[in-house]
Amino acid sequence: MKWLRWLLLLIALLLVLALGWVLFGGGSRPTPQAASKVAATALRDPVLIAKGEYLATIGDCAGCHTAQGGARYAGGRALPTPFGDIPVPNITPDRETGLGDWSFEDFWQALHSGKGRHGELLYPAFSYTSYTKVSHDDALAIFAYLQSLAPVHQPAVAPALAFPYSVRNSLKAWRTLYFREGEFKPDPAQSAEWNRGAYLVQGLGHCNECHAARDSLGGTPQDVHLTGGQIPMQNWYAPDLSTRKNGGLEGWSAQDIVDLLKTGQSARGTAFGPMATVVSDSTQHMSDADLRAIATYLQSLPPRTPLAEPSSPFDTRALTEQGGKVYAKHCAECHGKRGEGVAGVYPPLDGNSSVTEPTGINATRMVLLGGFAPVTAANQRPYSMPPFAQQLSDGEVAAVVTYIRRTWSNQASIVRAEGVSKYRHTPVE
Structure with missing residues (x-):
């Protein structure tokens, strides 16, 4: 079956290649020079x-x-x-x-x-x-x-x-x-701040490269924009960035977005994994005006269609009840009985996009392997998340992750034990 899948993929690729050859010719077309040569x-x-x-x-x-x-x-x-x-x-x-x-x-x-x-x-x-x-x-x-x-x-x-x-x-x-070649074109119907944010997100910030799903050829269709996706080879899920109904950042304010990008923490969550590195190396150095522009643009993204939860033969209630016991023993002391966290110290779990993202990968990895929030000028000694891989079985990890994904205001899908083991030895980026 694996060879058949690769054969079909190769045939599809060759067909598209033939089409591209017909449309664009066999040789490389010269690219118009941007301007006359720039003096040294x-x-x-x-x-x-x-x-x-x-x-x-x-x-x-x-x-x-x-x-x-x-x-x-x-x-x-x-x-x-x-x-x-x-x-x-x-x-x-x-x-x-x-x-x-x-x-x-x-x-x-x-x-x-x-x-x-x-x-x-x-x-x-x-x-x-x-x-x-x-x-x-x-x-x-x-x-x-x-x-x-x-x-x-x-x-x-x-x-x-x-x-x-x-x-x-x-x-x-x-x-x-x-690929569609072309510089960013401002939208005259939008404000200068919105256009600056759109330019940074769509262009230099290249946010869609992680925050959108890729298909079997490694591409993202032109109409897919910041809707969330698993980052290839890294086993992290980059959430949908809409702040509106059913969006990955539903309920986030502009200040929440600015805070996360500037400090690595906000009232709605903390940056871990690849995003922690982005904050540490890149976004914390942005001007306040650019951060506000990005927030303005992200808040204009449209509402999303709710995801249908796959049917499950498992007893969700029993799994959640088991997870509640694990949570009370290992998690509530820091994250609170209601998942509210501690402002500026421990991130909330209620309404946290890393907890409720569609796959459950992020929460599973964090419970197993822990993680580190970014060190920023505004938060030079952030608290880290300890690993629980040595203390909890696959079943207990699945239960507690399911619990935090389905409790309080969270309504995400369950996580199964067989989906936990493959992340036990994944390096923490």
């Missing part, structure tokens, strides 16, 4: 460099382009994907292994069109599906900042992609399905 002196403007440093930070460029323990922005690592490992390039100005010989036009082509210096198609592990919306002026500032860094000699890691994904021409088909 312009790239040394301190104001432009400072702007670029801010933009590179809020775009979290270092998050991917820095190996653990390695030089910042020097690459030296590979991103794991369901299709194989993809090398992350060195983007310091080293002439041999980095961007030292790149022009701004080369950089713009990569960011805006998803094409390398020589016109090769880039793998979408580089989020050009979002970065295409970045403005020309912001791209220029980012490039000026990267060119101002000390060059680091760091050869790229070898790729390890399975066939047919190792064939770059197959990306033509992928791009036909999932």
Whole structure:
């Protein structure tokens, strides 16, 4: 059955590739230059460099382009994907292994069109599906900042992609399905603050790359926007970001969003897992105006259709009652009898999007492995969550997670014991 599934997937990919070949031709089309060549002196403007440093930070460029323990922005690592490992390039100005010989036009082509210096198609592990919306002026500032860094000699890691994904021409088909090139266009019907938030979320912040589900080809359909999804290879669920009815952040205020992005904590929850790293390395450094703009935009996302709970042959009441006993013994002291938490110390569980997300992965991982909230300037000594993998059985973990997902105002689906064991030894990011 596994071979059959891969065969069908390969056939579908080849059919789409053929369609892309017909529509777009066999060769690489030249990308229009963004502007006349930028003078080297312009790239040394301190104001432009400072702007670029801010933009590179809020775009979290270092998050991917820095190996653990390695030089910042020097690459030296590979991103794991369901299709194989993809090398992350060195983007310091080293002439041999980095961007030292790149022009701004080369950089713009990569960011805006998803094409390398020589016109090769880039793998979408580089989020050009979002970065295409970045403005020309912001791209220029980012490039000026990267060119101002000390060059680091760091050869790229070898790729390890399975066939047919190792064939770059197959990306033509992928791009036909999932990529729409073009800068962000402000909506004249919306405020300047809303448009700034939309630009940051859709473009530089590339939020949809995690907060939307991907299909079997690793793409996200154009009409799927911030509706939540499991992050590939990381075993975390990035929640739906709508604050309206049935949204993942239902009931969150603009201040709740600002607080979480600035400090890692809010009255409605705490950032853990990959989001904790994003807050620590990126969003805590955003200006208050940009944080408010993001909150304004997220609060405009539409209501969501409620998810239908799958039928279960299990006795949900008995599972929940067992979970209540585990909760009273191990959890209530910190999180409260009503799941209210302690403001600024222990996050609430009632109405917490990480608790109620559709899969139960986040809560299960936290109970098993614990987790660490981000260290930020506004919260320099956050409390961590201790692991309970050694104290609780799979059945007890399933019961307590089910309890917190179905108690108070929470109405999420149950978690079964057989779904717990695979997360016992997953590393905590």
